[in-house]
Structures are given as C-alpha cells and as structure tokens.
Amino acid sequence: MELATASALLSFYSRLEDAITHFYQTLATRDAFSQDQKTFQAFAQESQKHKMMILRTYREIVSDALETSFSFMGMKTEDYTFDTELPPDITYDTALSKAEAIEDLSSKFCMTAGQQSQSLLAGIPQAFQRIAKRKTKRKQILQTLQE
Numbered sequence: 001m002e003l004a005t006a007s008a009l010l011s012f013y014s015r016l017e018d019a020i021t022h023f024y025q026t027l028a029t030r031d032a033f034s035q036d037q038k039t040f041q042a043f044a045q046e047s048q049k050h051k052m053m054i055l056r057t058y059r060e061i062v063s064d065a066l067e068t069s070f071s072f073m074g075m076k077t078e079d080y081t082f083d084t085e086l087p088p089d090i091t092y093d094t095a096l097s098k099a100e101a102i103e104d105l106s107s108k109f110c111m112t113a114g115q116q117s118q119s120l121l122a123g124i125p126q127a128f129q130r131i132a133k134r135k136t137k138r139k140q141i142l143q144t145l146q147e
Contacts, residue, residue, distance in 0.1 A: 001076065001077045001078070002074075002075065002076050002077075003072050003075040003076065003077060004072055005072070006058065006072070006117070006124075009072055009075065009113055010054065010055065010058055012077050012080075013051070013054060013109070013110075013113070014051055014054075014055065016080065016106060016109065017047045017048065017050055017051035017106075018047075018051070019082075019084045020043075020044075020047045020084070020102060020106060021044045021047040021048055021051075022044075022084060023084040023086065023098075023099070023102060024040045024041070024043040024044035024047065024099075025040075025041070025044045026086050027040040027086065027095060027099070028040035028041045028044065030086070030095075032092060033092055033095065036145055039141065039145070043138060046134070046138075050131045050134070053127055053130075053131065054124075054127050054128065054131070057123045057124055057127045058124060060123065061123045061124060072113070072116045072117075073116065075112060075113070075116065080105055080106070080108070080109040082101065082102050082105050082106075083098070084098075084102065086098075093146060096142050096145055096146050097146075099142050100139050100142045100143065103135045103136070103138045103139040103142065104135075104139055106135055107132045107135035107136050107139070108132075110128040110129070110131045110132035110135065111128070111129065111132040113125075113128045114126070114127075114128030114129040114132065
C-alpha cells in the first residue's frame with residue numbers, strides 16, 4: 001500500500017509504533033531476558049511517546065485544508081513492515097538482532113517521512129527526525145547488550 005497522504009502515513013506510523021511497543025513489552029516479560037527488562041520496558045514506553053509526539057504535532061499544525069495539496073512519494077507500507085513475533089524458544093541474541101532490525105527499519109521510516117514532509121510545515125519533519133535519532137540510539141544500546 002502506498003502512503004500518499006499524511007493521514008495514511010500517520011495511521012501506518014501509529015500501527016508501527018504499537019507493534020514495536022508490543023514487541024518490547026513481550027521481551028520484558030521473558031524470564032530469559034530479565035537482565036534487560038528495564039531497558040525493554042523503557043523502549044516500550046518511549047515508543048508510545050514517539051507515537052503521541054507525532055500525532056500531537058500533526059494535530060497542532062496540519063488541517064485537512066493544508067493536506068489536500070500534499071502527498072508523499074514512493075513510500076509503501078511493505079518497505080517498512082517487520083516481524084515482531086517472538087517464539088517461546090527464541091534466543092537472547094536472536095531477539096536482540098530482531099530488535100536492532102526493527103529499530104533500523106523504523107528509523108529509516110521516520111527519516112524518509114521527515115524528509116518528505118519538509119514542505120508540510122516545520123514541526124512534522126523535526127518530530128520525525130528527532131524520533132529517528134532516538135531510534136538510532138536505541139539500536140546502539142541494543143548492540144551493546146549483545147557484547
């Protein structure tokens with residue numbers, strides 16, 4: 001599905017962050033990963049904050065009247081879809097690798113959305129770019145957990 005309008009993009013982004021939240025909540029409940037439970041819980045909470053930041057910024061800045069002449073180009077949901085399943089027997093390293101891939105792909109989504117929304121109004125691209133940077137930091141934290 002192509003993400004042509006801001007509302008379509010934001011709806012997809014909302015579902016993306018919900019999936020990331022669920023992924024980290026599930027990791028936090030696994031006994032085998034208890035040493036990093038607080039990190040995973042923090043990531044889950046932060047994902048919901050990311051979602052709320054973007055949605056709040058959109059509501060504050062953009063109206064339907066502004067959106068009618070704006071569209072995103074070439075962003076497709078299938079380019080930013082990832083697997084959040086955590087089988088019961090998943091190893092810690094595999095789970096962390098999966099988390100890194102999720103952070104990488106969701107960061108790319110935010111960077112692309114931020115770049116393409118430059119003409120929308122300043123608040124939207126800045127919010128996406130801030131979140132992309134946070135996701136890059138989360139990926140770095142996940143890499144240190146694997147060492």
